[in-house]
Amino acid sequence: MDDPDRSTVYLCEDRVAAMIATGAPVRAGGKVLRPEPDHKFASLAEARVFCTLICAELGLPPVSVRHRAGETQSHYSPATVTSHGRERPAEIALASWGNSKLVVVHELAHHHTWTKADGYIGHGRVFREAFVGLLRHLGLPGQAHALQHTFEVFEQ
Numbered sequence: 028m029d030d031p032d033r034s035t036v037y038l039c040e041d042r043v044a045a046m047i048a049t050g051a052p053v054r055a056g057g058k059v060l061r062p063e064p065d066h067k068f069a070s071l072a073e074a075r076v077f078c079t080l081i082c083a084e085l086g087l088p089p090v091s092v093r094h095r096a097g098e099t100q101s102h103y104s105p106a107t108v109t110s111h112g113r114e115r116p117a118e119i120a121l122a123s124w125g126n127s128k129l130v131v132v133h134e135l136a137h138h139h140t141w142t143k144a145d146g147y148i149g150h151g152r153v154f155r156e157a158f159v160g161l162l163r164h165l166g167l168p169g170q171a172h173a174l175q176h177t178f179e180v181f182e183q
């Protein structure tokens with residue numbers, strides 16, 4: 028699928044990860060916020076519980092979470108009906124380094140826009156707003172601020 032915003036979002040996310048690593052304050056729009064440390068899930072089970080709780084809280088259908096062997100990027104697949112007529116639930120496949128909460132929230136933002144924004148699957152404005160909104164919802168205003176600011180820099 029044509030998704031020109033994908034590489035920009037990945038670049039912005041890398042920058043935010045670097046900001047989180049330094050813990051330095053981010054100045055933007057008259058506000059100065061320090062991005063909170065990134066939580067690293069200790070296990071796949073912990074990431075699953077997190078996703079289950081967030082989906083229940085936001086009224087999203089459940090999403091299954093698995094490891095994605097041999098890949099460097101995590102991936103979201105919406106629920107689908109297989110050629111055998113069986114329903115396969117939405118799935119988040121985490122790359123080997125995907126134990127970062129920021130990465131899991133990125134994939135949950137896809138689940139959110141797919142469910143709430145008529146099957147939206149790209150990385151455009153709808154996705155970016157959902158991603159930032161989820162971070163705010165999770166009590167991570169510093170990370171949300173850093174990500175929003177980074178997106179705005181790239182949109183100029």
Ligand SMILES: [Zn+2]
Pocket residue numbers: 133137150
């Ligand atoms: Zn994505």
